[in-house]
Amino acid sequence: MFSESERPARARTTILTSPSPRRKEAKPLTYLPTNSLGQNLPISEYFGSMTFGLGQFREKLPRETYNNLVKVLEQGKKLDRETANACASVIEDWALSKGVTHFCHWFQPMTGLTAEKHDAFISIHTAYHSELTVVEKFTGSQLIQGEPDASSFPSGGMRTTFEARGYTVWDPTSPLFISEGETGKTLCIPTVFFGYHGEALDNKTPLLRSVQALSREAMAFLKLIGDVDVKAITATLGCEQEYFLIDKRFAALRPDITMTGRTLLGSPSHRGQQLEDHYFGSIPSRVIAFMEELEHELFRLGIPVKTRHNEVAPSQFELAPIFENVNVASDHNVLTMETLKRVANVHGLTCLLHEKPFARINGSGKHCNWSMSNDKGENLLEPGKTPHQNIRFLAVLSVVLKAVFEHSDVLRYSIASPGNDHRLGANEAPPAIISVFLGNTLSKILDSIETGAATEIAEGKMIDLGVTHLPDILRDNTDRNRTSPFAFTGNKFEFRAVGSSANVAVPLTFLNAAVADAFAQATEKLKKLIDSKGNRDEGIMELIREYIKTSKAVRFEGNNYSQEWRDEAKKRGLPIMDSSADALPVLENVANTEFLVKQKVLTREEIKSRHHIGVERYVKTLMIEFSTLSELATNFVVPAVETQIAQTGAAMTSITAAGVAGAGIKARVKKMNEVYEQILGEQTKLNEIISELDGITSEDAQMKLIAKKGIPARDALRNACDLAETLVSDDLWPLPKYREMLFDK
Numbered sequence: 001m002f003s004e005s006e007r008p009a010r011a012r013t014t015i016l017t018s019p020s021p022r023r024k025e026a027k028p029l030t031y032l033p034t035n036s037l038g039q040n041l042p043i044s045e046y047f048g049s050m051t052f053g054l055g056q057f058r059e060k061l062p063r064e065t066y067n068n069l070v071k072v073l074e075q076g077k078k079l080d081r082e083t084a085n086a087c088a089s090v091i092e093d094w095a096l097s098k099g100v101t102h103f104c105h106w107f108q109p110m111t112g113l114t115a116e117k118h119d120a121f122i123s124i125h126t127a128y129h130s131e132l133t134v135v136e137k138f139t140g141s142q143l144i145q146g147e148p149d150a151s152s153f154p155s156g157g158m159r160t161t162f163e164a165r166g167y168t169v170w171d172p173t174s175p176l177f178i179s180e181g182e183t184g185k186t187l188c189i190p191t192v193f194f195g196y197h198g199e200a201l202d203n204k205t206p207l208l209r210s211v212q213a214l215s216r217e218a219m220a221f222l223k224l225i226g227d228v229d230v231k232a233i234t235a236t237l238g239c240e241q242e243y244f245l246i247d248k249r250f251a252a253l254r255p256d257i258t259m260t261g262r263t264l265l266g267s268p269s270h271r272g273q274q275l276e277d278h279y280f281g282s283i284p285s286r287v288i289a290f291m292e293e294l295e296h297e298l299f300r301l302g303i304p305v306k307t308r309h310n311e312v313a314p315s316q317f318e319l320a321p322i323f324e325n326v327n328v329a330s331d332h333n334v335l336t337m338e339t340l341k342r343v344a345n346v347h348g349l350t351c352l353l354h355e356k357p358f359a360r361i362n363g364s365g366k367h368c369n370w371s372m373s374n375d376k377g378e379n380l381l382e383p384g385k386t387p388h389q390n391i392r393f394l395a396v397l398s399v400v401l402k403a404v405f406e407h408s409d410v411l412r413y414s415i416a417s418p419g420n421d422h423r424l425g426a427n428e429a430p431p432a433i434i435s436v437f438l439g440n441t442l443s444k445i446l447d448s449i450e451t452g453a454a455t456e457i458a459e460g461k462m463i464d465l466g467v468t469h470l471p472d473i474l475r476d477n478t479d480r481n482r483t484s485p486f487a488f489t490g491n492k493f494e495f496r497a498v499g500s501s502a503n504v505a506v507p508l509t510f511l512n513a514a515v516a517d518a519f520a521q522a523t524e525k526l527k528k529l530i531d532s533k534g535n536r537d538e539g540i541m542e543l544i545r546e547y548i549k550t551s552k553a554v555r556f557e558g559n560n561y562s563q564e565w566r567d568e569a570k571k572r573g574l575p576i577m578d579s580s581a582d583a584l585p586v587l588e589n590v591a592n593t594e595f596l597v598k599q600k601v602l603t604r605e606e607i608k609s610r611h612h613i614g615v616e617r618y619v620k621t622l623m624i625e626f627s628t629l630s631e632l633a634t635n636f637v638v639p640a641v642e643t644q645i646a647q648t649g650a651a652m653t654s655i656t657a658a659g660v661a662g663a664g665i666k667a668r669v670k671k672m673n674e675v676y677e678q679i680l681g682e683q684t685k686l687n688e689i690i691s692e693l694d695g696i697t698s699e700d701a702q703m704k705l706i707a708k709k710g711i712p713a714r715d716a717l718r719n720a721c722d723l724a725e726t727l728v729s730d731d732l733w734p735l736p737k738y739r740e741m742l743f744d745k
Helices: 053-059 061-076 081-097 139-143 202-225 248-252 257-260 284-301 326-345 387-406 408-414 418-423 440-451 505-533 536-550 562-570 579-586 590-598 604-657 661-695 700-729 740-743
Strands: 104-105 118-122 122-128 132-135 166-170 178-179 183-197 233-246 305-310 317-321 347-352 366-374 486-488 493-495
Touching: 053 061, 053 081, 053 604, 061 081, 081 139, 081 317, 122 257, 122 418, 139 166, 166 440, 178 248, 178 366, 183 202, 202 366, 202 387, 202 505, 233 248, 233 326, 233 505, 233 740, 248 257, 248 347, 248 505, 284 305, 284 317, 317 440, 326 347, 326 505, 366 408, 387 440, 387 505, 387 740, 408 505, 408 579, 408 700, 418 579, 418 604, 440 536, 579 590, 579 604, 590 604, 604 661, 604 700, 661 700
Parallel strands: 104 183
Antiparallel strands: 104 118, 122 132, 166 183, 178 183, 233 317, 233 347, 233 366, 305 317, 366 493, 486 493
């Protein structure tokens, strides 16, 4: 960052002048393991060393027991006690060999975070004369099921405080992993979390249900179009994770960052990202050290992170992994976010995952690259080399387009959050109107199919609409559209609208369910078309043509930021929901959410609960922001302005007494006083809204008031405080400024 001798002498430097935690307190670096010659080990030699998955079970379990476990995974059968005990035994041996002392069921309640309760690997036996003997013991029942208190987690009304019983159950499709602390290690068992009556109290359970629904409905459709030997369909996912890094001592001096994860006030630095010099630039040495340790930790946890680079905004960075099945990828992304924060802290940094931690520069997203594969490893969204592969590609593509068109309102709900409201449409992220970008080549192909006319594509190849004679469809034969929320990028869709702090299980659950529903409709429709036409390929092409026409309104190739697109989207009847307050009520629409019930992804009660939780989190998040900003104004901004007015006023008196013309300083005092009165006035308005919100019992009513009055009042107070920052002397301003947090590396 900066040397001690270069630090300005100001009130806020007390914490900043203390030594970095990395240099003083932290243990020696443990990353980049080496061999006996001091050479770095290849990643392949330690990748996944802290995980236990199917590969280890295959090596350790008897063949019959392992086959029983595979049947559980592939056929959804119950795990019998004998197999569970055998699994627990080999897990125990492995964990103890790694120095593990405790285990926990690691689950994802609807808090947006993870939860865990640790138990020691011990059992007590009473020996002769009542002496106690402690032995390490881990049983199948401990592996399979836990019973954490469910009353203190969000349930959206499905549970009451006195109904405390909840259950965690092992998800064997996601690898177990070891969490390593300063002095000990804990075995983490990925689990689902549900209530006494089976209601889903987490984000993982609906995701797993959506994966099953997608596989079931996609297989039925693919068998009908000729893939008769398909045994499973898997949704795949790769999450590009964006984040900011600032010195943790700056964060400690910012109550807004501590309380909300973002800056609630702060005048933008004169230099931001306008020079476009940070993106893909040289990574600062302190950051690269952080990244190296981060990657080592992620590699040991079996997370295949592939890419690292500077992002557009100053102090913003990105990492991206290789594709995995959507359930494992979701778990890995949650674990990645936790590891980002933990490793950053060791390096004296704070990792900010909020979608918009700093005003007037780019925010952070989590681009979710989603596709589907069959059990042969073939990507269903990748054009092939045979006529059948291409007609399958077009059929699957048309189904996805129909899914996004029919359920765009629910997909918009799935990305709703107060943080994402700052980011969506802010010139670095797609707008809140859900649309699909396909690119010129693919759009031209679909238009030709719709009209029934042949067309030329790249390299002079022709599309013959004689059904069975489709030539190769070229991949990546188009530019990218970074303004599109849902863009096709050659062999996958990039769901760009997901926020950086989101648990991707939520949007992917709704996306999987929407596509599953579209596949189910397509299967029934295709059966009728084949019967009427007497030819399967003609029936498939007719279905593709119909779905292309039906979903055409959701396709857009131009600038999604433009007013012209907003006007056009309104004409097309696409949902326009600018804020979370607009999007959250979507789940109250019974007709539009019926597909979730039909596909057995969420029950009607679970849908209702998620609406309540979403509204509750929205209200509480904004209430925390309002109260924190008001406190910042009272305890930091107003005293600084008062001190500046007093000093400037004294200077004005001295200058006037000396007989020197004081027009300039008088104007400055007047300006300072105007800003001072503006701050006090806007703060009073915000405090009145806070009081009004406290008196409202309905959270839906609170949400509407926040959207209508609270957010404008918050922004008005911030603008007044930001203006004051530009007028107050630097040595009097008590909060770290943007230029310090973003540019002191």
